[in-house]
Amino acid sequence: MALWDRLKESAQTMQAQLEAKKNDLKSGAFRDASMAMCALVAAADGSIDQAERQRVAQLIAANDVLRNFAAEDLRQRFEGYLDKLTADFEFGKVGILQEIAKVKKKPTEARAVIQIGIVIGGADGDFDATERSVVREACFTLEIPPGDFDL
Template sequence: MLEWLKTNATAARDKLTTEVSKFRNQKFMDATTAGCALVAAADGDISSAEKSKMVGFITNSPELKVFDLKDVINSFNDHCAKFEFDQQIGRAEALKVVGKLKGNDGAARLLVRVVSAVGASDGNFDDDEKAVCRLICLELDLNPADFDL
C-alpha cells in the first residue's frame, strides 16, 4: 500500500511538472512556430525540408518536448495559413508573436538559432531567408551580426 502511494504520488507530481512546464513555455512554443513560419515563407514556398527540420528541432528540444507534437504542428500550420491568406498579414502577425520574447535574451537567441537552422535546412540559406532572420533579430533587439546574418 505504501509503495502504491509513493508511485502514484511521483506520477502525479511528474504530470503536474509537465503541465506547469507547458504553461511556462507556451510563449516560446508560439514564438518558435511563428518564427519558423516567417523563415519558411520568406522564399514564397514552405518546403517539406523546412517543415521536417522544425519538427526535428521540436522533438529534440528540452524546452518544447513537453508539448504534444500535434499542438506544435497545429500552431505552425496556423501561422502558415495566415501567410497563405495574405503575406503581409501573416508577416505582421508572426512578428507580433515573436516579439513577445523581447527581453528574454536566452529564449530570443535560441529562437534566432532555430529559425536560422530551419532556413538552411533545404541546403540553401538564401538572402530572403537571411533577411527575415535579421528582421527577427531586430524585433527582439538582438544584433544580427551575433548570428552571422
C-alpha cells in the same frame, strides 16, 4: 571550406547550443515564437509549396529542443502561422513578428528563436537571402544585433 560546409557546420553548432539550453526553453511564448519563426522562414519568399511545408514540419518534429512540446500542437501552430502568411504575406508577417516579439524580455528564449530560424533555414544547405532577411527582421524585432548571428 566550401560555403555549404560552413553553413552546415553553423547550423549544427546552433542546434548543439539549443540542445544545451533545452531545459530553459519550455514556455508557451517560446513555443509560439518558435513556430512563428519556422513559418516565417518557410514562407520567406512569399509562398510555400506543399513539399516545403512538409519538409519544415518534419524538421520541427525532429528537433530535439522542440520535443518539449506536443508534436501535434506544434504542427497546428505552424500551419496556422503559414495560413496567415499565405493569405496575405505582408499583413501576416506583421502578426508573426508580433508573436516573435513576445519573447523579447527573455534573452535566452529570444536568442533561441533566432537560432531555430537559422537551423530551419539552413537545413536544406541553402540559407538564402530571403530567409536571412526575415531572420534579420526578427533580430530587429527582438532587439538582438543581427551581427551576433552573422546576418
